[in-house]
Amino acid sequence: MSSEYDSQIPSSTVAYFFREAMRRIWVSKRTSFVAVAMIAISMLIVGFFLLLSENLSRAAEQAQGKSRVDIYLIADAMPAQITAVDRYLASHPDLARRRFVSRDEALRRFVSYFANLNGVVSQLDTNPFPPSFECDIAPQTMQTAPFLREVKELRGIAGVDDVQFDWEWVRRLKRVVNIVNIAGIVAGAVLALAAAFTIANVIRLTMMLYREEIDIMRLVGATERTIRGPFLVEGFLQGTLGALFAVALLFGSFEAARTWIAPANSLIWSFLFNGFLPWQKIGVLVAGGMLAGTLGSWLSVRESGEEAT
Amino acid sequence: MIHFYHVTKRFDAYSTALHDVTFHIEKGEFVFLTGPSGAGKSTLLKLILRQMNPTEGQIVVNGRNLNAMKRRHLPHFRREIGMVFQEFKLIERMTIFENLSFILTVIGLNAKEHKKKAYTALRAVGLQHKMNYYPLQLSGGEQQRVAIARALINDPLMLIADEPTGNLDPDLAQDVLEIFNSANLRGSTVLVATHDRDLIQRSNRRVVALDHGRILEEKIAAAEKPPPRSESVFVNWSS
Numbered sequence: 001m002s003s004e005y006d007s008q009i010p011s012s013t014v015a016y017f018f019r020e021a022m023r024r025i026w027v028s029k030r031t032s033f034v035a036v037a038m039i040a041i042s043m044l045i046v047g048f049f050l051l052l053s054e055n056l057s058r059a060a061e062q063a064q065g066k067s068r069v070d071i072y073l074i075a076d077a078m079p080a081q082i083t084a085v086d087r088y089l090a091s092h093p094d095l096a097r098r099r100f101v102s103r104d105e106a107l108r109r110f111v112s113y114f115a116n117l118n119g120v121v122s123q124l125d126t127n128p129f130p131p132s133f134e135c136d137i138a139p140q141t142m143q144t145a146p147f148l149r150e151v152k153e154l155r156g157i158a159g160v161d162d163v164q165f166d167w168e169w170v171r172r173l174k175r176v177v178n179i180v181n182i183a184g185i186v187a188g189a190v191l192a193l194a195a196a197f198t199i200a201n202v203i204r205l206t207m208m209l210y211r212e213e214i215d216i217m218r219l220v221g222a223t224e225r226t227i228r229g230p231f232l233v234e235g236f237l238q239g240t241l242g243a244l245f246a247v248a249l250l251f252g253s254f255e256a257a258r259t260w261i262a263p264a265n266s267l268i269w270s271f272l273f274n275g276f277l278p279w280q281k282i283g284v285l286v287a288g289g290m291l292a293g294t295l296g297s298w299l300s301v302r303e304s305g306e307e308a309t
Numbered sequence: 310m311i312h313f314y315h316v317t318k319r320f321d322a323y324s325t326a327l328h329d330v331t332f333h334i335e336k337g338e339f340v341f342l343t344g345p346s347g348a349g350k351s352t353l354l355k356l357i358l359r360q361m362n363p364t365e366g367q368i369v370v371n372g373r374n375l376n377a378m379k380r381r382h383l384p385h386f387r388r389e390i391g392m393v394f395q396e397f398k399l400i401e402r403m404t405i406f407e408n409l410s411f412i413l414t415v416i417g418l419n420a421k422e423h424k425k426k427a428y429t430a431l432r433a434v435g436l437q438h439k440m441n442y443y444p445l446q447l448s449g450g451e452q453q454r455v456a457i458a459r460a461l462i463n464d465p466l467m468l469i470a471d472e473p474t475g476n477l478d479p480d481l482a483q484d485v486l487e488i489f490n491s492a493n494l495r496g497s498t499v500l501v502a503t504h505d506r507d508l509i510q511r512s513n514r515r516v517v518a519l520d521h522g523r524i525l526e527e528k529i530a531a532a533e534k535p536p537p538r539s540e541s542v543f544v545n546w547s548s
Contacts, residue, residue: 013414212398218383219360219394220415220459221386222416223384
């Protein structure tokens, strides 16, 4: 005879859980479909936010990887003032990788970048672009106190009009990523809960369908664990299926949009269609579906356990 | 093995199924529980299986006080009892073999043992050739025999049957009695609730008679024909 309180579930029992769960899903195809679809929609929306945040994060990282400081001089800066700024930059390792951009070169760049505005440029009496220095710096440098001090010092040097660097922009982008992440988490949590309750109701219906069988199981000595196991596995499988459908749908939509919607040379689109989710995040999405499904079935089997005698 | 001490089961103020019932069934005994419909037989069996709790009194089964038993101990307690239900309680979507195998699965027995045990149990009731049939493809009597096979499959310490011969003709009823006798000889304590006077008469076993929820003191009947293992309450159905 088995021990008084078995702590191990035999492998044959686990196999029975899965066999029964799959059979019940098959028997109640329509209600199972509703549960799976609900999980799939929830995970699809969560996945959309994850994908958006992933691509924006990548864009921020790329921008951060190409960090640059622009030191704009006054339009009529004297050669001595330009040399003083150059000496300052040369003496500070963070800013030493510098390039001087003359007024003429700045105008040439503008004309080449915005060819359609050539007419406007040709009407100008004078060159409106100031001379500047461009410094390539390490992304991590931007966040340090010494760097910010150097920027402050630069702004105080005679002939310097303004100092601009990408960090603010990157910071704003990261803030957007955070908002997208929070929105994704909130929407995901709400939708996953809704999906869990749908699954709970589906499992409750299944349990009503199998009420007689459950009674027989109790009377012949089945433990609550054995009775509840197939229902828990049923929710788990529905959640897993829903999440897998969501991932497949998300991937298909993403690839289709990248191929058919996003123009190849658009900067904005290239940010948004940088790449699909990494495996870890796909894993999180699938795990979320599994968890929502299992939570739903656990909610209904817990109630049934409370009713049992 | 089964001890009732002043057990009363009341469903509401106007409906009392058992009144102050005290009786004892010792290990290895074969006892018939009899009485008219509504006498309280099924309630008594449900109390033994702890499908319900008594309103008053104590029930001790195999050394366990059922009133004090925790719910988590219930499955292991019920595995010691082979129960034959009046309405069979077979699962219609499963074959006969699956009905038996299912019990072994839910009590956690290794799948390898299922086939052998199920076949042996079905052979004991003469239905091994119908193991792939579904319950609704069998007659009432055959379904009853499957229910008996299921009750016996795990060699229970106690075999409890509620009207096990209600759907059987006399010959089959005798066969069922033989199965119960055989289980009793193998060491199971047997308690059979039945209306079947012939069956009781043929078996020559101890009888506990209930009427209106009380155990009858059939002293006269007992004096006319005392059963061989007389102890408390007896009924002689030939009178």
